[in-house]
Amino acid sequence: xxxxxxxxxxxxxxxxxxxxxxxxxxxxxxxxxxxxxLEMFPYPSGKIHIGHVxxxxxxxxxxxxKRMKGFNVLHPMGWDAFGxxxxxxxxxNNTHPAAWTYENISSMREQLKKMGFSxxxxxxxxxxxxxxxxxxxxxxxxxxxxxxxxxxxxYVNWCEKCQTVLANExxxxxxxxxxxxxVQQKKLxxxxxxxxxxxxxxxxxxxxxxxxxxxxxxxxxxxxxxxVGSELKFKIHGxxxxxxxxxxxxxxxxxxxxxxxxxxxxxVESLSKGTEKQDEVxxxxxxxxxxxxxxxxxxxxxxxxxxxxxxxINPATGEKIPVYTANFVLMGYGTGAIMSVPxxxxxxxxxxxxxxxxxxxxxxxKGELFDGNTMDQAYxxxxxxxxxxxxxxxxxxxxxxxxxxxxxKKGRGKKAVSYRLRDWGISRQRYWGAxxxxxxxxxxxxxxxxxTDLPIRLPEDANLLEKGGSPLPYLDSFAKAFCPECGRKxxxxxxxxxxxxxxxxxxxxxxxxxxxxxxxxDPKAVKYxxxxxxxxxxxxxxxxxxxxxxxxMRVLHTLGMIDFKEPFTxxxxxxxxxxxxxxxxxxxxxxxxxxxxxxxxSLVCTKCNKDVAVGRVIKMSKSKKNVxxxxxxxxxxxxxxxxxxxLFAAPPERDLEWSEDGVEGSNRFVNRVWRLAxxxxxxxxxxxxxxxAASDLSSEQAxxxxxxxxxxxxxxxxxxxxxxxxxxxxxxVMELVNVLYTIxxxxxxxxxxxxxLFSLENILLLLSPILPHFCEELFEKFGKTGSILEQSWPEYxxxxxxxxxxxVVVQVNGKLRSKFTIDAGIGEAVIKETALADEKIKxxxxxxxxxxxxxxxxxxxxxxxxx
RNA sequence: GCCGAAGUGGUGGAAUUGGUAGACACGCUAGACUUAGGAUCUAGUACCGCGAGGUGUGGAGGUUCAAGUCCUCUCUUCGGUACCA
Numbered sequence: 001x002x003x004x005x006x007x008x009x010x011x012x013x014x015x016x017x018x019x020x021x022x023x024x025x026x027x028x029x030x031x032x033x034x035x036x037x038l039e040m041f042p043y044p045s046g047k048i049h050i051g052h053v054x055x056x057x058x059x060x061x062x063x064x065x066k067r068m069k070g071f072n073v074l075h076p077m078g079w080d081a082f083g084x085x086x087x088x089x090x091x092x093n094n095t096h097p098a099a100w101t102y103e104n105i106s107s108m109r110e111q112l113k114k115m116g117f118s119x120x121x122x123x124x125x126x127x128x129x130x131x132x133x134x135x136x137x138x139x140x141x142x143x144x145x146x147x148x149x150x151x152x153x154x155y156v157n158w159c160e161k162c163q164t165v166l167a168n169e170x171x172x173x174x175x176x177x178x179x180x181x182x183v184q185q186k187k188l189x190x191x192x193x194x195x196x197x198x199x200x201x202x203x204x205x206x207x208x209x210x211x212x213x214x215x216x217x218x219x220x221x222x223x224x225x226x227x228v229g230s231e232l233k234f235k236i237h238g239x240x241x242x243x244x245x246x247x248x249x250x251x252x253x254x255x256x257x258x259x260x261x262x263x264x265x266x267x268v269e270s271l272s273k274g275t276e277k278q279d280e281v282x283x284x285x286x287x288x289x290x291x292x293x294x295x296x297x298x299x300x301x302x303x304x305x306x307x308x309x310x311x312x313i314n315p316a317t318g319e320k321i322p323v324y325t326a327n328f329v330l331m332g333y334g335t336g337a338i339m340s341v342p343x344x345x346x347x348x349x350x351x352x353x354x355x356x357x358x359x360x361x362x363x364x365x366k367g368e369l370f371d372g373n374t375m376d377q378a379y380x381x382x383x384x385x386x387x388x389x390x391x392x393x394x395x396x397x398x399x400x401x402x403x404x405x406x407x408x409k410k411g412r413g414k415k416a417v418s419y420r421l422r423d424w425g426i427s428r429q430r431y432w433g434a435x436x437x438x439x440x441x442x443x444x445x446x447x448x449x450x451x452t453d454l455p456i457r458l459p460e461d462a463n464l465l466e467k468g469g470s471p472l473p474y475l476d477s478f479a480k481a482f483c484p485e486c487g488r489k490x491x492x493x494x495x496x497x498x499x500x501x502x503x504x505x506x507x508x509x510x511x512x513x514x515x516x517x518x519x520x521x522d523p524k525a526v527k528y529x530x531x532x533x534x535x536x537x538x539x540x541x542x543x544x545x546x547x548x549x550x551x552x553m554r555v556l557h558t559l560g561m562i563d564f565k566e567p568f569t570x571x572x573x574x575x576x577x578x579x580x581x582x583x584x585x586x587x588x589x590x591x592x593x594x595x596x597x598x599x600x601x602s603l604v605c606t607k608c609n610k611d612v613a614v615g616r617v618i619k620m621s622k623s624k625k626n627v628x629x630x631x632x633x634x635x636x637x638x639x640x641x642x643x644x645x646x647l648f649a650a651p652p653e654r655d656l657e658w659s660e661d662g663v664e665g666s667n668r669f670v671n672r673v674w675r676l677a678x679x680x681x682x683x684x685x686x687x688x689x690x691x692x693a694a695s696d697l698s699s700e701q702a703x704x705x706x707x708x709x710x711x712x713x714x715x716x717x718x719x720x721x722x723x724x725x726x727x728x729x730x731x732x733v734m735e736l737v738n739v740l741y742t743i744x745x746x747x748x749x750x751x752x753x754x755x756x757l758f759s760l761e762n763i764l765l766l767l768s769p770i771l772p773h774f775c776e777e778l779f780e781k782f783g784k785t786g787s788i789l790e791q792s793w794p795e796y797x798x799x800x801x802x803x804x805x806x807x808v809v810v811q812v813n814g815k816l817r818s819k820f821t822i823d824a825g826i827g828e829a830v831i832k833e834t835a836l837a838d839e840k841i842k843x844x845x846x847x848x849x850x851x852x853x854x855x856x857x858x859x860x861x862x863x864x865x866x867x
Numbered sequence: 868g869c870c871g872a873a874g875u876g877g878u879g880g881a882a883u884u885g886g887u888a889g890a891c892a893c894g895c896u897a898g899a900c901u902u903a904g905g906a907u908c909u910a911g912u913a914c915c916g917c918g919a920g921g922u923g924u925g926g927a928g929g930u931u932c933a934a935g936u937c938c939u940c941u942c943u944u945c946g947g948u949a950c951c952a
Contacts, residue, residue, distance in 0.1 A: 168949085222869085657879060741908085
């Protein structure tokens with residue numbers, strides 16, 4: 001009985017068994033109900049981190065559970081293999097993105113295999129392979145043909161010194177991360193997908209995703225950001241052109257005392273041209289071009305603007321109002337111009353005060369008398385119109401329609417819907433991505449590459465530029481092309497590559513038929529497997545990846561390629577894995593192994609012996625060094641213990657705080673079950689598990705254990721099935737194990753032994769999705785043949801879940817004062833009587849007459865006496 | 868800034884539709900076994916108080932016989948914010 005569980009022997013044994021018997025290989029089987037479970041595929045960064053381990057463990061448990069429930073389960077794995085880190089690593093380590101990526105893939109694949117995850121590895125894909133991105137290029141051509149893809153000019157972060165485009169994360173405080181040069185906004189022609197065509201459909205279906213967490217659909221709705229309002233035309237003074245604005249508050253149009261254009265607005269230059277403001281405006285536009293134009297970045301800068309020198313006509317008042325350009329107006333939202341109503345919008349108010357512009361009150365609630373000169377903030381609420389000519393006195397909410405209709409009759413406006421959602425810019429001026437399959441011809445313009453030329457291969461012999469730019473434009477063998485239309489020899493291939501979100505928007509369909517070479521996927525396979533029944537991944541993808549995927553399915557649906565629109569029926573967004581940071585005064589951030597306890601018990605740096613400061617618990621990241629290497633865990637504890645801890649430490653949707661002590665605890669539990677099983681094996685021989693009803697059992701102890709075992713089956717099944725709360729499922733099994741530990745096997749009678757055997761076998765079945773290797777091994781020791789995977793999930797007996805007695809909780813004025821046990825079938829009157837007769841209760845009631853007695857008989861039986 | 872979450876013992880966390888706050892585990896304390904233990908087993912462990920008892924789910928109010936759970940306000944931390952994936 002000294003023997004401990006030895007993962008280093010047991011785990012490879014069963015991994016080999018599963019592989020040999022191809023237990024995870026699946027094919028379409030119309031006789032079985034399918035279940036497609038998918039975890040978000042990883043970026044091959046080099047090593048699996050704990051966040052991956054957690055994500056894939058959650059998925060693996062559900063997969064194994066569903067298999068035991070009889071489903072035909074698809075559970076694939078692959079690699080989101082294009083992306084910026086490969087380029088950075090290639091520059092830093094003087095290697096090639098492809099070499100770096102493929103190496104990472106093979107080491108990460110080995111790690112995943114050691115974790116015992118039940119993937120059908122025959123379906124593995126890597127998005128950087130031409131066989132994959134060929135079909136992405138194919139789809140791009142289809143979208144181009146259907147006008148779902150188009151080109152327009154838009155801005156990128158540009159470092160003049162490095163001559164490169166920078167990602168947002170490569171811009172640090174307006175400076176290039178490599179050379180600290182101030183970053184500029186540069187205008188480039190880029191490709192876009194017309195996701196806005198589906199804005200309404202994507203929005204409406206947010207409410208038809210019952211399997212998604214509300215927080216995700218709410219975020220998506222807000223991201224799409226539908227707003228209803230009006231589009232108004234402000235005639236430019238002295239010209240026939242108009243400036244169009246979108247506003248949700250046309251009721252305030254009489255208060256529009258100036259106009260603001262985005263600095264990128266095409267009219268900014270032309271309006272100021274030739275005026276004395278020309279230079280000032282140009283300088284301002286230049287200044288704004290060094291400012292980050294993201295929603296997050298906008299907040300960092302002081303709101304400011306300049307007068308363009310031009311005026312436009314307020315369509316309601318007929319007044320001349322000045323046209324400004326301002327840094328808080330975004331070209332990408334609405335029309336890139338706003339009518340400014342300082343009395344009704346805080347930003348406009350601040351702007352007006354700053355530049356001495358008129359603040360005219362047009363809406364005020366009853367009983368107020370706002371004055372534009374003395375107000376200290378804008379009034380954004382509803383009220384009644386003032387200073388609005390014939391509309392004075394009208395309720396502002398009603399005025400929205402009335403004024404829009406009035407302006408429409410004058411030809412100056414109309415009702416309009418605007419979305420915050422912008423079209424998806426997919427062009428990346430990078431090397432390590434899927435080439436965009438078009439050619440630019442001096443004569444024919446943009447010409448799609450013929451389908452038969454696909455894939456347009458990314459040349460793998462290119463060397464990266466030191467400063468991070470893409471080598472593709474300089475690589476003649478790639479960039480020079482014949483025009484497919486006219487045959488001109490000096491046409492130029494598009495050297496941009498696609499956003500990596502494009503690959504991840506459809507990979508889950510590719511898994512259904514990963515080697516299919518006649519299209520993106522085999523329609524028959526997709527018909528059987530898709531959509532994904534359960535998708536699992538980080539909550540950080542709540543908007544972009546998930547929205548793009550939803551969009552892509554709509555595109556394929558429109559193209560008639562699939563018959564569904566929503567890719568993921570159920571979604572689980574798991575929390576991050578966090579750990580405390582440690583810093584040494586001399587050496588900065590420390591890895592966990594670089595800080596050790598000295599004899600006094602305080603943490604010191606292994607390099608200099610100075611005291612280590614323990615910092616906040618934050619998401620594990622290499623830069624903060626608060627990481628745990630799964631390889632070390634595997635070596636020390638094995639896969640099953642690591643899996644157990646990931647599941648036990650927190651429910652999946654919550655952040656998980658890593659704790660070495662907690663892992664030790666999981667290890668202890670695994671060994672506790674191991675010893676229990678071995679002891680039973682030794683002492684209970686020749687018996688079969690009990691399977692009758694609890695009432696057939698003669699001893700109270702056996703009955704109690706049997707009920708507990710049945711309750712455990714119910715609890716674990718519910719927790720996995722309904723909420724994925726594995727932590728409570730595990731604690732339920734722990735409770736049962738604790739009960740078994742209190743039983744003396746040597747003195748147990750035959751009946752008891754049968755119930756113990758029943759309990760133990762079910763513990764193994766219930767734990768098998770979580771501790772697959774461990775449970776296989778014990779199952780085998782108990783003389784079973786085959787894999788535990790092929791067993792059915794246990795059923796509990798409904799007639800053996802409840803005990804004969806219940807505990808009644810007695811409260812006086814809502815405070816717990818006493819408890820008693822009573823026969824479960826007893827009536828309410830008896831409960832009241834018993835409670836009132838209770839000595840402790842009498843003390844609290846005294847001689848007062850109870851005002852009210854409330855008896856609750858739900859999960860708990862409770863009686864509250866109000867005096 | 869905007870959008871979305873989360874705050875419960877020394878720690879991670881548990882608590883259908885409001886109904887015994889702290890399951891289960893870590894840590895700690897004590898005991899047992901042991902040549903030894905960082906193994907194992909048993910017991911105890913929210914806080915204050917000698918006690919009766921009181922107080923407790925980030926903070927402040929409110930609804931209710933009853934609030935971790937519902938409502939209002941507020942603080943802190945985290946995620947996303949369109950070129951990290």
